[in-house]
Amino acid sequence: MSYNLLKGKKGIIFGALDEKSIAWVSAIRCFEEGAEIILSNAPVAMRMGEINKLAGQVNAPVIPCDVSSNEDVENLITKAMEHFGGSFDFILHSIGMGVNVRKGKHYTEIDYGFNVKTNDISAVSLHRVLAACMKKDALNEWGSVIALTYIAAQRVFPDYSEMADAKALLESIARSFGYHYGVKKHVRVNTISQSPTRTTAGSGVKGFDGFIHYAEKMSPLGNASAADCANYIVSMFSDLTRMVTMQNLFHDGGFSFTGVTGPVIEQMEK
């Protein structure tokens, strides 16, 4: 169902790799709610992925951008302004890459060169995108920027490894930049801390199957799906949430504030 919540709004959605991607599902929901969209992903991911299929579905151009490159980010923002005929309203940062995780390096033995890359792609890129937007005055008054994160930024999930540190940095950048962009132009910047979700990035975490099942049992409402997340993102891009900024918003069916649940106790008693 569409409520036209994003009618007249324009924005960039980063990170749609395939139809499981949270960004993919979000692009469809934003389009259904009346938004005009530009899709972006790393050039290498675009070669592997199916983004052109989504582009047709949501009537969006695709502009490649490796978010670890200043030049790519500047180019994307310039091209986005050309396409939209000026400034725009929202950005979804749905990007993560754990290089040490990929290379099978344990948290206690990470390669620091890889770690710099992980933090750059997964966290500092939010700063880079916001800085480029600020410099070019690319975001409208009361614009809204969302980055996706995970509760491993606050609590230990051992196999999430270096990505926990990257997410803590991402959340901090959202707060810090959110202050400056709020003062300057009423632009709001928030992170959404999503339940484990079966996507390419999600499934890269060791023991993901057991883990997603555990989270389901530990959440009074169950795990939030990518579709639920997309709905929340729509609400955060809409004018109905104008005074929310610099927050880390848990979207996890109650997992973050649950100590234990009946089903988990039953499991332990078996």
Ligand SMILES: NC(=O)c1ccc[n+]([C@@H]2O[C@H](COP(=O)([O-])OP(=O)(O)OC[C@H]3O[C@@H](n4cnc5c(N)ncnc54)[C@H](O)[C@@H]3O)[C@@H](O)[C@H]2O)c1
């Ligand atoms: N899946 C989960 O369980 C879960 C839970 C909480 C938060 N998140 C977060 O949600 C976001 C989206 O992940 P997803 O689960 O939809 O997986 P996904 O694999 O579909 O998306 C990750 C995206 O990051 C992109 N990316 C990687 N390196 C890039 C670069 N250098 N430049 C530009 N883009 C790059 C990938 O191409 C991909 O499209 C990530 O930030 C992830 O950490 C996921």
